[in-house]
Amino acid sequence: MFCSGGRIHRAQAAFLIIGLAALAASCSRKTSSGPQRLAILRFENLTGDQSLDWMGRAASEVMSAELTGSTATSIVSSGTLHATDRLLGGRPLTAPGISAERTAALVSGATRILYGRISRSADNLRLDAAVFDTARQQIDRTLTARAAESGNIIGLTDSLARELQTPVRPFETQNPEALRQYCAGLEATDGAAAAQFYARAVAADPNFGEPYVAWAQLAASQRNQAEAQRILALATARGAAISELARARLAAIAAGLSGDLAAEARSLVALSRLNPADTVLLRQLALAQLNARNYTAAAETWKKALAIQPTDAALLNQLGYAEMYAGNLAGATSALNEYERLRPDDPNALDSLGDVHFYLGQFTQAQKYYQRSFEKDRDFNGGGELLKAARARLMTGDVAVADGIFNQFLDARRQAKDPSVEFRRAEWEFLSGRRKQTIAHMAAFARSLSGDLAASVVPQAYAQIAVWKLQLGDQTRARESALKAASPRAPGPAIIARFLTGPPAQPAEWMARAQQILPQLAQERTRKLMLAYALLLHKEFQAAEPVLSDLLQHTPPEPSEILPVLLAWARVGAGHPEQAAGLVERNPVPNNSVEIFGSLAFPRLLFLRAELLEKQGRREEALANYRLFLTLSGPDASAFGEEAKARAAIGK
Structure with missing residues (x-):
């Protein structure tokens, strides 16, 4: 994990x-x-x-x-x-x-x-x-x-x-009054009082850098970006009179405020050079490099931290994932094996080994690691190790055995009285090629619910049905399901479903609708995701590409992320397949939580990968992916014509 x-x-x-x-x-x-x-x-x-x-x-x-x-x-x-x-x-x-x-x-x-x-x-x-x-x-x-x-x-x-x-x-300062006020700020329990103390400290010595750092951090933690920027400007005006270390810390705060993940990583590199033995700083730097998707650099930074703290299991786990993102299976496995050696009773080490092997396409090994993790602790990750093992087996094309493992997962969740069991079953059936059957099961499940459970689950169920129907090209029934998703207690799924099933429109109109529904700055990421889904589902690939590219650039990586697959879909659809190959090399790790939009990426990932492999002249690999895609798509084709294209490609 x-x-x-x-x-x-x-x-x-x-x-x-x-x-x-x-x-x-x-x-x-x-x-x-x-x-x-x-x-x-x-x-x-x-x-x-x-x-x-x-x-x-x-x-x-x-x-x-x-x-x-x-x-x-x-x-x-x-x-x-x-x-x-x-x-x-x-x-x-x-x-x-x-x-x-x-x-x-x-x-x-x-x-x-x-x-x-x-x-x-x-x-x-x-x-x-x-x-x-x-x-x-x-x-x-x-x-x-x-x-x-x-x-x-x-x-x-x-x-x-x-x-x-x-x-x-x-x-930094030889002024006792500046130091006294700074220390008072550090020990103040009230934010407003602390800010006043820091202001007095810099008034006593305007070149004392640490009060600016603490003051700006305080404003940033209060989400007061304007105040944080004002404080940073005051410090910047002092130039080199402020110490190099304080300037580096201030630069890191400024980069964090800007949301520029690459700039944040660069600022922390400069800061770590001034404090090379600080493992807390090395952790921050490695995470910043990871967030900026500079995976090799992140792995090297984790190694520096491990040289100082070689028995830190959390560091080994993070190194394993950084190596995974970089495509280094041997390096990832080595780090996580050491983690398991240090913590032999921890199921997370085996789960992480499963994730690494799944992400890098070693599905048989991934299944074994997940099952070993489950046997070590059946309650770990909510029993989700069996779900991951089933998905790993599914990626080999063995649907029958995968179904058996998945049913073990359902049995475990029923024993735990998990109310989402039938939802998970329907989700599994859709991803494994039983699409129309799944929609019928989900609708029956939604109708069977009552009371508080119905209020919380029914909106999500009908929102999921709406997304599935859109993928199958049934706009009218998708809209009907979206309207059924409306609920004052669960507005999120209903809002997104109603937006996605709106009347076809030009990209500019979709953007205007999204802005009207989610106008606030704090809603920007959700608004962009919602817009991207709509543009993809309505085949506006050229308009979807920059939206998805921006989202990917400003989103830290996760083993389960589907943004790379969606961006590849947009680029291929927009006629830019040469820019998509690197986005479909990896396999998003199954998530233990319900993913309403997961079916946009899977099994489409296999089709996109097959097309791009064929363009590279890797015919046998392309055929294997086409065949697996058709197996997991089942008899009910999507509205995007990919199944027909896959069959035509195999028939060449």
């Missing part, structure tokens, strides 16, 4: 803590290899003077910033600690780090934790710190720095940092 982002549930976090403690005990005599992950916790104020409390956060931030960029040490940022701590139900941000941030540091994978305190000694302000080795469970070293109490906390912390590592990165 592919995961595009990392979220830690509280129960998972607790498990991680236990696991880390066990790891620490088992590794008490082992030394860590590779870069260390150092978490510098909030210093504890032991002076008795509450006016100095802010220095606890300041010391942590200054030291973290000065040590950032080392090839030997990766700093676990306070932002990472706070995000993890929130998931754990943590204590206030102003609490001493040893009590409030230690657990978050462990969950974040810190191999070293620096605890510190601020105290007075005679007329001096003193910083003491201890570096704790989480594997050995012991203090690794202690550090001390002192200065006249009137001295600057920035300079004092700099002295402490230099005891731990040289050289260090000079801190």
Whole structure:
């Protein structure tokens, strides 16, 4: 299973803590290899003077910033600690780090934790710190720095940092007031108050880059793009007076706001060069490269992260999928086999191996991996491993055996009291060549429902029937089904079905209708998808091509995505087959959720692939795909004439 982002549930976090403690005990005599992950916790104020409390956060931030960029040490940022701590139900941000941030540091994978305190000694302000080795469970070293109490906390912390590592990165500001306001912003629990603190920080020192970064991130997280752009403009006006690292972070925020996936990846490449040992940053970069569909680069970045954390199963899983997208079956299999070795009881490793083999056309192996995953945990993925195994078998042309596996899936879902069982059965029958029979079954299923189940399922069922009837060329009955899909409790399927079954029109009219139905900016992706489906179903291929191309460019990849197939269909239909070949080389992985528009891509993928293979002179491969397409299309031809073309091609 592919995961595009990392979220830690509280129960998972607790498990991680236990696991880390066990790891620490088992590794008490082992030394860590590779870069260390150092978490510098909030210093504890032991002076008795509450006016100095802010220095606890300041010391942590200054030291973290000065040590950032080392090839030997990766700093676990306070932002990472706070995000993890929130998931754990943590204590206030102003609490001493040893009590409030230690657990978050462990969950974040810190191999070293620096605890510190601020105290007075005679007329001096003193910083003491201890570096704790989480594997050995012991203090690794202690550090001390002192200065006249009137001295600057920035300079004092700099002295402490230099005891731990040289050289260090000079801190961005020497202005204590700017630092105090910045730290107040970091610890504010109210967004408006935090923004005010950041504004005061940059007013005190306009060349202090990190407050701009935190301020812009805050605005972006609030979806206030105009405010984020204003803050970025303020920072840009300072030019090179702001540190290179802060400028790189600001560039990454700007790229994220623009929605330009390639620009975001480029900005993170620049940022990672300045912080080569930061695995959190490497993960972000790899995902950005993946989202920009630069699969080889993403795989290389995952490998860099694995060089630092070689036993991280999530990294191995992500590397496996990146190699899959790049077409490297051996590399993907190697990464996922290592994942399975590290986590022998995890069914997800086998599921991922199944996905990789399915995507790259190794269907017999894919079926075996899916079935092994199911046997390991029958509840994993909602029992969807059997559905995937059935689809893998279907791709070999063995419909009878595939039906048998699929029926096992249905039996498992019935035992789980899944209300969508009959919906899934109808979906399967349509994809395996029993089209008109399927429509009758789906209609009977919809009529049999009542109560709350009818209110939620019937609109989706009739919307699906409408899409199927459009594919078979029955516009009138498609419209009737679309009207039956109308429901105030489930407007989405009804809206799309009614739109698709509207009167035939020119592309400009379809675009105007889509804009009228879904006018808001937040609805743009759904509007474009709806428009693309309509243009394809009404054979407006030339108009559909740029819409689908734009969607693909701005959509992160998923193993189950059908956009490449739909774009290939549009390009072939528009007379540009030379631009379509690369789009049909792979096989979308079956999705465990209901896919109303999945039948637009399958089994059409096989026909498109066959046509393009034939144009390349690969006759035998083309024939195999034509035959499989006809097997899975069944006796009821679509309105697009592909079945007749396939039969004619075989008869040559």
